Amino acid sequence: MAEELRIAMVGARGRMGRAVADVLAESDDARLALAVDREAGDGVLGLEALVISSADVDVAIDFTHASSAVDVFEACAGMPLVTGTTGLDEEGRAALEKLATVQPVVHAPNMSVGVNLLFHLAKVATELAGEGFDAEIVEMHHRHKTDAPSGTAARLAEVVSAAKELGPEAWRFGRSGQVGARTRDEIGVMTLRGGSVIGDHTLYLAGSDEVLELTHRAGSRSIFARGAVHAARWVRSRPPGLYSMSDVLGIS
Ligand code: NAD
Numbered sequence: 289m290a291e292e293l294r295i296a297m298v299g300a301r302g303r304m305g306r307a308v309a310d311v312l313a314e315s316d317d318a319r320l321a322l323a324v325d326r327e328a329g330d331g332v333l334g335l336e337a338l339v340i341s342s343a344d345v346d347v348a349i350d351f352t353h354a355s356s357a358v359d360v361f362e363a364c365a366g367m368p369l370v371t372g373t374t375g376l377d378e379e380g381r382a383a384l385e386k387l388a389t390v391q392p393v394v395h396a397p398n399m400s401v402g403v404n405l406l407f408h409l410a411k412v413a414t415e416l417a418g419e420g421f422d423a424e425i426v427e428m429h430h431r432h433k434t435d436a437p438s439g440t441a442a443r444l445a446e447v448v449s450a451a452k453e454l455g456p457e458a459w460r461f462g463r464s465g466q467v468g469a470r471t472r473d474e475i476g477v478m479t480l481r482g483g484s485v486i487g488d489h490t491l492y493l494a495g496s497d498e499v500l501e502l503t504h505r506a507g508s509r510s511i512f513a514r515g516a517v518h519a520a521r522w523v524r525s526r527p528p529g530l531y532s533m534s535d536v537l538g539i540s
Contacts, residue, residue: 294321296345301325304351307513338363347520374439388530396533397439399515414451421493428480436479
């Protein structure tokens with residue numbers, strides 16, 4: 289039997305940190321070796337524990353906050369990393385890319401199998417639908433989410449605009465007032481916030497007299513947690529590089 293995978297959870301006290309711990313508690317080939325959070329105590333250690341205990345860890349999983357990204361990525365140097373933290377700014381993105389030159393890193397705005405299938409189907413459907421169909425994206429998340437649009441909606445916008453041979457200048461984040469008629473060269477990306485919604489994403493492809501909707505609804509955070517643990521198993525023995533969830537799942 290393969291050796292048990294020892295995981296360091298960064299952001300252990302958060303919603304995703306707890307979901308990953310639940311998945312690991314039921315796993316027979318992976319376990320929580322180190323729990324790290326900005327708020328230490330009760331068996332959860334501070335970020336510096338990652339550096340001190342790196343020999344006891346095979347892979348780090350990070351679900352924290354974009355504002356901590358540079359510190360977290362520095363502390364994860366030397367161990368394969370799976371990071372699901374969304375809303376990275378330029379500095380965070382640069383730190384991630386630098387880290388990936390020396391070690392394997394999986395970064396995915398959404399770790400669920402279904403959403404990664406949605407990305408693939410969105411690409412195929414947008415290409416096949418062609419110019420006669422307008423693409424619009426709507427996402428909804430719980431009231432506590434602080435970044436917008438969601439990392440998943442942003443990725444969906446990238447996929448759809450690439451399929452339409454458009455760039456980020458095509459994205460319209462909300463419309464208000466006299467914005468004029470919709471042109472073919474725009475993609476709406478709309479954000480809804482409220483309640484306890486874990487994460488809903490819909491791509492509309494609207495043609496003349498017909499609308500195709502591709503929707504993914506997350507039923508619980510465990511889908512992201514399971515995806516992150518799956519990515520941790522996969523990334524352990526990869527060469528340095530920045531990988532996506534499509535790489536992990538083998539979706540071309
Ligand atoms: P949360 O606020 O519940 O938890 C974040 C945790 O990170 C907190 O316990 C906080 O104390 C800790 N933290 C922040 N800075 C830290 C630092 N410097 N060192 C150590 N710990 C630190 O948030 P959440 O709902 O668990 O989401 C976390 C992140 O994951 C967000 O960016 C969210 O958008 C993203 N997310 C990604 C996916 C995915 O599939 N990729 C799914 C859900 C959420």
